[in-house]
Amino acid sequence: MTELERADTGQPxxxxxxxxxxxxxxxxxxxxxxxxxxxxxxxxxxxxxYARLKTPFPFFxxxxxxxxxxxxxxxxxxxxxxxxxxxxxxxTALFFGFTHCPNICPLSLTYLxxxxxxxxxxxxxxxxxxxxxxxxxxxxxxxxxxxxSFFGTATGVNIPEPELKKVALSYGAGYSKADIKGPNDYQxxxxxxxxxxxxxxxxxxxxxxxxxxxxGRLQADLQEVMR
Amino acid sequence: xxxxVNDLNPGQLNPSWAELLALRFDxxxxxxxxxxxxxxxxxxxxxxxxxxxVWPIWRTVLFGLGLVVTIVVTQSQAITLTLNSxxxxxxxxxxxxxxxxxxxxxxxxxxxxxxxxxxxxRLLSVLLDPxxxxxxxxxxxxxxxxxxxxxxxxxxxxxxxxxxxxxxLGGLLVWSVILRPLxxxxxxSLGNRGWFGLLSGLPMMAVAATWLYSPTVLYTPYVSALCLxxxxxxxxxxxxxxxxxxxxxxxxxxxxxxxxxxxIELADSGxxxxxxxxx
Numbered sequence: 001m002t003e004l005e006r007a008d009t010g011q012p013x014x015x016x017x018x019x020x021x022x023x024x025x026x027x028x029x030x031x032x033x034x035x036x037x038x039x040x041x042x043x044x045x046x047x048x049x050y051a052r053l054k055t056p057f058p059f060f061x062x063x064x065x066x067x068x069x070x071x072x073x074x075x076x077x078x079x080x081x082x083x084x085x086x087x088x089x090x091x092t093a094l095f096f097g098f099t100h101c102p103n104i105c106p107l108s109l110t111y112l113x114x115x116x117x118x119x120x121x122x123x124x125x126x127x128x129x130x131x132x133x134x135x136x137x138x139x140x141x142x143x144x145x146x147x148x149s150f151f152g153t154a155t156g157v158n159i160p161e162p163e164l165k166k167v168a169l170s171y172g173a174g175y176s177k178a179d180i181k182g183p184n185d186y187q188x189x190x191x192x193x194x195x196x197x198x199x200x201x202x203x204x205x206x207x208x209x210x211x212x213x214x215x216g217r218l219q220a221d222l223q224e225v226m227r
Numbered sequence: 228x229x230x231x232v233n234d235l236n237p238g239q240l241n242p243s244w245a246e247l248l249a250l251r252f253d254x255x256x257x258x259x260x261x262x263x264x265x266x267x268x269x270x271x272x273x274x275x276x277x278x279x280x281v282w283p284i285w286r287t288v289l290f291g292l293g294l295v296v297t298i299v300v301t302q303s304q305a306i307t308l309t310l311n312s313x314x315x316x317x318x319x320x321x322x323x324x325x326x327x328x329x330x331x332x333x334x335x336x337x338x339x340x341x342x343x344x345x346x347x348x349r350l351l352s353v354l355l356d357p358x359x360x361x362x363x364x365x366x367x368x369x370x371x372x373x374x375x376x377x378x379x380x381x382x383x384x385x386x387x388x389x390x391x392x393x394x395x396l397g398g399l400l401v402w403s404v405i406l407r408p409l410x411x412x413x414x415x416s417l418g419n420r421g422w423f424g425l426l427s428g429l430p431m432m433a434v435a436a437t438w439l440y441s442p443t444v445l446y447t448p449y450v451s452a453l454c455l456x457x458x459x460x461x462x463x464x465x466x467x468x469x470x471x472x473x474x475x476x477x478x479x480x481x482x483x484x485x486x487x488x489x490x491i492e493l494a495d496s497g498x499x500x501x502x503x504x505x506x
Contacts, residue, residue, distance in 0.1 A: 027356065032358035033358055035359050037362070039359045039363050040363060
């Protein structure tokens with residue numbers, strides 16, 4: 001018999017009725033306060049536990065559970081050579097950006113390069129950074145090469161439209177022109193996520209741009225994925 | 228947190244309502260909601276059979292509406308666009324916190340009596356203690372709306388998937404204290420409930436005012452976000468402020484009514500003549 005059904009047949013006892021008469025059922029305020037503090041502690045602890053259950057390793061980035069296969073794509077790299085994305089046994093940090101970006105892209109590349117430098121030499125060799133340009137119109141291979149020379153060993157990829165749109169969508173990334181002042185004078189708003197792809201070509205997690213300065217936590221994520 | 232598979236074209240920043248509201252299927256959530264609905268409607272049917280009229284149909288309609296809104300808010304494609312529209316995200320959370328709870332609480336039959344001695348009665352008497360409900364509500368609203376908490380909830384592996392559930396839980400607690408669906412285990416003073424309602428509305432109003440009047444985008448994941456409907460991130464933040472403020476108004480209005488009722492009770496006390504003794 002459920003509580004709802006029981007309600008149809010019974011009246012509250014005298015004890016229940018008298019207890020219900022007072023505010024907070026006659027419970028002293030300090031007992032209520034203790035209950036409140038314990039409840040908040042349980043709430044925050046429960047959230048922490050939930051996160052650990054979802055992904056036993058406490059990833060700093062947003063984990064894909066389960067991981068999904070990274071879509072492949074082809075284009076032209078900064079050396080003007082044909083490029084097809086393949087992990088080749090390496091872990092990849094991939095993001096969509098453009099060379100005229102005033103802040104997010106250069107900072108992202110800087111942090112990812114710093115992250116790479118933090119790794120032991122053996123692991124450093126197995127980590128690559130890939131920038132897919134969302135501005136194929138201006139980011140010709142020559143431009144990509146000049147730009148990326150400031151940021152270590154990243155690979156830049158130019159994918160012409162409309163293929164670029166399909167590739168971005170396949171990763172859940174978006175971009176659109178903004179602040180257009182002329183045919184070659186514009187900015188591009190774009191997704192600021194960095195996708196961490198393991199050596200088996202599975203997207204394991206996403207780092208938001210705002211997380212990149214915390215290199216220690218990024219390194220922990222990366223080394224867990226590389227393990 | 229696991230990322231939802233983005234079935235909606237993320238490059239399309241002007242989704243139609245049909246695209247936004249197209250349903251997904253998360254077995255866990257659907258099972259939970261259907262189980263609650265089945266439990267409620269079976270109890271309703273039995274009650275109608277044994278005691279017709281005790282459980283009015285309008286309560287069942289409200290409860291059903293609450294479940295439908297919960298499904299739409301948690302199982303539509305809109306959940307894939309959290310990073311593209313703070314306003315849409317806040318609208319979803321506010322529906323869970325300020326619309327679903329009163330529908331569900333009003334949907335509970337008035338004759339529902341829980342014994343304080345039963346396990347459910349003991350648990351609910353603690354959870355619906357105004358101190359406990361208020362503390363949990365403040366924790367949910369404040370912790371997950373300061374920039375560090377909010378940023379973490381939408382871009383890190385902490386509580387992103389859990390936050391809608393927390394807003395629903397917090398809203399259910401607050402509205403249960405205000406509407407008092409379980410008189411056998413809840414205090415009954417209109418004044419207490421009125422003050423509680425006013426206090427519980429304060430954190431939302433504070434957050435809403437901050438969003439409305441902030442000249443900058445407060446949450447870094449939204450600073451350079453691609454936003455739906457050609458809105459800027461700052462416009463989204465401002466609209467979110469309006470959404471939160473408007474969502475909090477019914478609760479505060481009801482609290483004011485309860486406080487007025489309490490004041491009238493106070494004013495009347497001692498001035499009413501006792502009924503004449505029976506001849």
